[in-house]
Amino acid sequence: MWLLDKFRRHGRARAIPEHVDLGISRLELKENYKLVEKYVVTNPHAQVLIYQDPEVGAGFHYFVREVDLNAVEFEKYDKLMKIFSKELEPPTDLEVDAATFVMEQAHRLLHEYQKSLGKLDKESWGRVLYFLVRNVAGYGALDPMIRDQQIEDISCNGLDKPIFVWHRKYESIPTNLLFNDERVYNDFIIKLAHKASKHISSANPMLDATLPEKHRMAATFQKEISTHGSSFCIRKFREDPISIVDQIGFGTMPPKLAAYFWTLLENRMNFMIIGGTGAGKTSLLNALLSLISPNEKVITVEEVAELNPPHENWVPLVSRKGFLFGSSGGTSIDLFDLVKLSLRYRPDYIVVGEVRGAEAFTLFQAIATGHGGLCTMHADTLDHVVKRLTSEPMNIAKVYIPLMNIALYVSRVELPFEKDGLKFGRRIRDVWEIEDFERYRVISSWDPKKDTYDIDLTKSVKLRHIAELKGLKFKDILKEVERREKLLTLMAKLNTRSQTEVVRRIQEYLKTGEISLFPNGVPDSRLEVAEVTVKGRKYKVWRYPKGGYDPETGQKVGGRIIKRG
Numbered sequence: 001m002w003l004l005d006k007f008r009r010h011g012r013a014r015a016i017p018e019h020v021d022l023g024i025s026r027l028e029l030k031e032n033y034k035l036v037e038k039y040v041v042t043n044p045h046a047q048v049l050i051y052q053d054p055e056v057g058a059g060f061h062y063f064v065r066e067v068d069l070n071a072v073e074f075e076k077y078d079k080l081m082k083i084f085s086k087e088l089e090p091p092t093d094l095e096v097d098a099a100t101f102v103m104e105q106a107h108r109l110l111h112e113y114q115k116s117l118g119k120l121d122k123e124s125w126g127r128v129l130y131f132l133v134r135n136v137a138g139y140g141a142l143d144p145m146i147r148d149q150q151i152e153d154i155s156c157n158g159l160d161k162p163i164f165v166w167h168r169k170y171e172s173i174p175t176n177l178l179f180n181d182e183r184v185y186n187d188f189i190i191k192l193a194h195k196a197s198k199h200i201s202s203a204n205p206m207l208d209a210t211l212p213e214k215h216r217m218a219a220t221f222q223k224e225i226s227t228h229g230s231s232f233c234i235r236k237f238r239e240d241p242i243s244i245v246d247q248i249g250f251g252t253m254p255p256k257l258a259a260y261f262w263t264l265l266e267n268r269m270n271f272m273i274i275g276g277t278g279a280g281k282t283s284l285l286n287a288l289l290s291l292i293s294p295n296e297k298v299i300t301v302e303e304v305a306e307l308n309p310p311h312e313n314w315v316p317l318v319s320r321k322g323f324l325f326g327s328s329g330g331t332s333i334d335l336f337d338l339v340k341l342s343l344r345y346r347p348d349y350i351v352v353g354e355v356r357g358a359e360a361f362t363l364f365q366a367i368a369t370g371h372g373g374l375c376t377m378h379a380d381t382l383d384h385v386v387k388r389l390t391s392e393p394m395n396i397a398k399v400y401i402p403l404m405n406i407a408l409y410v411s412r413v414e415l416p417f418e419k420d421g422l423k424f425g426r427r428i429r430d431v432w433e434i435e436d437f438e439r440y441r442v443i444s445s446w447d448p449k450k451d452t453y454d455i456d457l458t459k460s461v462k463l464r465h466i467a468e469l470k471g472l473k474f475k476d477i478l479k480e481v482e483r484r485e486k487l488l489t490l491m492a493k494l495n496t497r498s499q500t501e502v503v504r505r506i507q508e509y510l511k512t513g514e515i516s517l518f519p520n521g522v523p524d525s526r527l528e529v530a531e532v533t534v535k536g537r538k539y540k541v542w543r544y545p546k547g548g549y550d551p552e553t554g555q556k557v558g559g560r561i562i563k564r565g
């Protein structure tokens with residue numbers, strides 16, 4: 001209540017959200033900052049503004065701007081919060097979304113306590129409920145960043161230091177928010193840990209966990225192991241995963257490469273994706289999963305659940321650390337145990353999120369006995385990968401190395417030209433076919449000067465091998481890859497992009513072999529139909545939906561006319 005008195009004493013009509021978020025300060029905007037971009041995150045309550053400091057080269061800043069609460073609104077917010085802390089009932093349905101649940105409860109309490117809460121107009125209640133929901137069910141002042149689709153991760157390195165975000169367009173930039181109160185900051189980290197159903201304390205000062213929305217979170221507590229005090233990093237999970245068609249749209253791979261991967265995966269070839277931190281290895285692996293025939297049985301083995309194959313016959317396995325409270329330590333189950341276990345499930349494909357240790361040995365054994373295998377590995381060169389695979393603790397015999405048929409190197413790169421306003425992108429820099437130990441055949445390489453791919457499928461020994469197995473001619477299999485390239489190009493044009501849509505379209509193709517936009521003369525349902533008048537004559541036209549990408553040029557297609565009636 002003292003805050004409210006303070007407002008009144010100072011006669012301030014409006015408060016800033018700072019008063020709702022004690023212990024967090026908002027940096028002032030400097031006069032010379034230039035606004036670069038502005039967008040809405042939560043309509044109409046939260047906005048993001050990107051500023052550039054002209055004095056520091058490309059010094060971008062991320063400003064969160066939320067609506068204000070005036071003194072009366074703040075009073076209602078305060079009252080409602082107090083009622084909430086006494087009256088909030090636990091949800092009976094544990095699957096319910098926290099924000100929806102809190103909103104429902106808020107409406108219930110608004111009704112029950114309408115006399116003591118008093119009256120406000122609809123918009124004011126909207127503002128009050130916005131702050132209530134974001135503080136009870138969300139991430140408080142950090143909620144707009146969590147909701148911002150442009151943000152890949154959020155990190156805080158200590159008290160009185162700005163929170164940093166990794167923005168798709170501007171990379172790592174400071175925000176205008178910082179924690180200034182140690183108790184609030186530590187409480188926030190404890191709250192994060194609780195959200196993830198985990199525990200963090202001086203006795204257990206390190207945490208690696210998954211938040212309910214599947215964001216990955218790492219944190220340290222107080223000064224036990226991090227000299228600057230508590231810290232955290234939230235790596236955001238995309239609810240709508242990056243599909244193979246998105247990867248084509250982003251330019252991560254051209255349709256031809258995707259068609260080549262599809263043909264290989266259909267024939268149970270084994271892939272290894274290599275790259276550095278945050279290069280996009282896991283996202284690429286997940287996108288490739290949609291190209292494995294839908295009837296295959298897939299087992300994923302991970303430390304943190306990230307993969308989400310569209311297969312019905314899918315067993316997700318996740319490792320766990322032992323419980324070490326008190327004297328009764330439970331057993332740890334690591335990736336090695338899980339890969340071993342997965343063999344008992346008779347899978348067609350075993351997918352290991354990231355290989356680091358002895359599990360690589362088991363994975364190669366599985367591949368040697370005819371299972372398909374996919375994995376990622378943190379490394380920058382193929383030589384390095386093979387050296388690690390063949391030494392302790394992985395210990396894979398050199399003769400086993402060619403069992404991993406394909407290696408891809410994915411990386412975050414600076415682009416020679418901006419693409420869709422982005423200076424950086426993810427690209428599959430190299431694709432190798434592994435013929436033998438230390439004998440690799442380059443199938444595709446990315447040109448950093450032109451942002452183009454140099455692909456030569458006629459060099460592919462794996463496609464040749466598939467052709468032999470199927471009794472086909474090599475040129476026939478190349479033709480099939482070409483047809484698939486056409487289909488994927490078309491899907492990118494039509495923006496057939498979600499993982500489910502991609503799988504449906506691929507299945508359809510496998511059944512009918514149909515690529516046309518007008519199969520049997522019937523236009524694809526995704527085409528837009530419109531009427532145009534040219535020289536006084538009316539025509540019916542079909543266009544690509546707006547916002548699709550032309551994978552050949554990388555341009556937005558924006559309704560190009562493809563047929564006139």
Ligand SMILES: Nc1ncnc2c1ncn2[C@@H]1O[C@H](COP(=O)(O)OP(=O)(O)OP(=O)(O)O)[C@@H](O)[C@H]1O
Nearest residue numbers: 152247250252276277278279280281282283284426
């Ligand atoms: N092709 C892509 N285009 C644009 N953004 C991408 C692409 N691939 C991944 N991303 C984004 O990059 C971030 C990191 O992706 P991902 O987790 O796949 O990387 P990773 O290499 O597996 O990271 P780690 O080394 O931590 O395991 C995510 O936020 C993801 O949304």
Ligand SMILES: [Mg+2]
Nearest residue numbers: 281282283354
């Ligand atoms: Mg990963």
